[in-house]
Amino acid sequence: MTVDYDVRDLALADDGRLRIEWADRQMPVLARIRERFEKERPLDGIRIAACLHVTTETANLMRTLRDGGAEVTLCASNPLSTQDETAAGLVAHHEIATYAIRGVDQHGYYKHINAALDRKPMITMDDGCDLVTVLHQQRQDQLPDVIGGTEETTTGVIRLRAMQSRGVLGYPIVGINNADTKHLFDNRYGTGQSALDGVIRATNVLIAGTTVVVCGYGMCGRGVASRAKGLGADVVVTEVDPTRALEAAMDGYRVLPTSDAVTQGDIFITVTGNKHVLRGEHFELMKDGAILANAGHFDIELELTALRAMSKSRREVRPEVEEFDLGGDRRIYVLSDGRLVNLAAAEGHPASVMDMSFANQALTVEWLVANADKLEKKVYDVPVEIDKDVARLKLETMGIRIDELTEEQLAYMEEWEEGT
Ligand code: ADE
Numbered sequence: 001m002t003v004d005y006d007v008r009d010l011a012l013a014d015d016g017r018l019r020i021e022w023a024d025r026q027m028p029v030l031a032r033i034r035e036r037f038e039k040e041r042p043l044d045g046i047r048i049a050a051c052l053h054v055t056t057e058t059a060n061l062m063r064t065l066r067d068g069g070a071e072v073t074l075c076a077s078n079p080l081s082t083q084d085e086t087a088a089g090l091v092a093h094h095e096i097a098t099y100a101i102r103g104v105d106q107h108g109y110y111k112h113i114n115a116a117l118d119r120k121p122m123i124t125m126d127d128g129c130d131l132v133t134v135l136h137q138q139r140q141d142q143l144p145d146v147i148g149g150t151e152e153t154t155t156g157v158i159r160l161r162a163m164q165s166r167g168v169l170g171y172p173i174v175g176i177n178n179a180d181t182k183h184l185f186d187n188r189y190g191t192g193q194s195a196l197d198g199v200i201r202a203t204n205v206l207i208a209g210t211t212v213v214v215c216g217y218g219m220c221g222r223g224v225a226s227r228a229k230g231l232g233a234d235v236v237v238t239e240v241d242p243t244r245a246l247e248a249a250m251d252g253y254r255v256l257p258t259s260d261a262v263t264q265g266d267i268f269i270t271v272t273g274n275k276h277v278l279r280g281e282h283f284e285l286m287k288d289g290a291i292l293a294n295a296g297h298f299d300i301e302l303e304l305t306a307l308r309a310m311s312k313s314r315r316e317v318r319p320e321v322e323e324f325d326l327g328g329d330r331r332i333y334v335l336s337d338g339r340l341v342n343l344a345a346a347e348g349h350p351a352s353v354m355d356m357s358f359a360n361q362a363l364t365v366e367w368l369v370a371n372a373d374k375l376e377k378k379v380y381d382v383p384v385e386i387d388k389d390v391a392r393l394k395l396e397t398m399g400i401r402i403d404e405l406t407e408e409q410l411a412y413m414e415e416w417e418e419g420t
Pocket of ligand 1: 349
């Protein structure tokens with residue numbers, strides 16, 4: 001092997017290669033970008049460190065960047081989301097330096113991030129901002145070498161904006177999440193489907209007839225609520241934002257304060273991006289058998305320290321399902337240690353939707369390299385031309401044609417005199 005790596009077992013590589021190929025079939029936009037990158041090599045000589053969920057979809061993004069000329073290193077952005085066979089396939093069949101093992105502890109997780117940073121990236125690609133945080137807190141001497149970065153997720157963009165407003169952001173970073181072709185699709189349809197997929201794979205419960213409580217009605221919450229409703233659940237939404245709560249009510253869901261919702265729910269799915277959304281006072285009120293899952297980025301939405309402290313005992317009852325015995329015939333079930341249920345208990349967002357998110361990533365890296373000297377140390381949105389290009393390409397690959405404005409309509413949009 002010519003690349004450095006730390007993965008579970010290279011014997012898994014053939015399985016990984018097949019799975020990467022399977023995902024690639026659902027990622028035609030990225031494939032087209034890859035073909036162009038192969039010819040034009042816009043990333044020649046660029047070192048990229050990516051801290052992303054190590055999935056088959058991510059593997060295809062890594063291949064695209066590599067074919068564009070970049071020297072790519074990948075580490076995991078969550079200890080439980082790594083697909084070990086994908087990591088092995090990336091190393092053995094695609095020669096991409098990969099540091100990721102499912103289930104590593106905190107020390108192993110940060111060791112992998114540091115291994116990626118040891119390769120002196122000029123571009124960082126992050127999902128949740130852990131790589132950027134280590135770089136800014138512990139390896140500031142490397143900051144001058146970095147020309148730019150991208151951030152995949154809502155949670156990460158919030159952290160970057162905090163860094164920018166405190167004047168500590170060391171280089172320009174583009175928030176991929178803000179592209180329409182990312183959050184309107186990945187967050188809604190991707191999280192919507194895969195969060196339910198995770199709950200179902202872990203528990204095999206019938207969703208129809210249950211009360212599903214969705215905590216948070218951002219793009220991810222909307223997706224989770226609509227998919228739970230589609231499967232026949234009675235859906236309750238909890239929110240802190242009045243506009244979002246109103247939207248949930250008009251979308252047809254019951255909206256309740258968490259303190260009321262906890263007495264009614266059978267399944268709880270948190271997607272707020274905040275901490276301790278379900279906590280001790282709520283666990284006290286939940287029904288026997290309540291199932292708790294988190295689909296927000298970090299594992300702090302459920303206050304598991306409180307739940308552990310309240311429990312008489314706990315045990316794993318199925319893979320990804322831990323039972324907490326609260327005494328008095330009351331048990332609560334937590335999925336995947338409160339980590340992203342869609343990635344830990346299922347396979348994350350399906351490839352077809354990651355196609356758009358990762359097309360934005362690839363094209364934005366190309367844009368960063370081309371514009372590095374003009375950019376400031378701040379958080380940028382994905383350029384609108386890239387966003388529209390991704391939408392156009394996705395439609396094309398889906399065989400969907402749309403209209404164009406006529407000359408008359410174009411002129412009408414520019415004038416102001418014509419009225420009633
Ligand atoms: N985030 C959510 N789903 C994902 C996937 N399939 N691959 C990479 N990152 C993801």
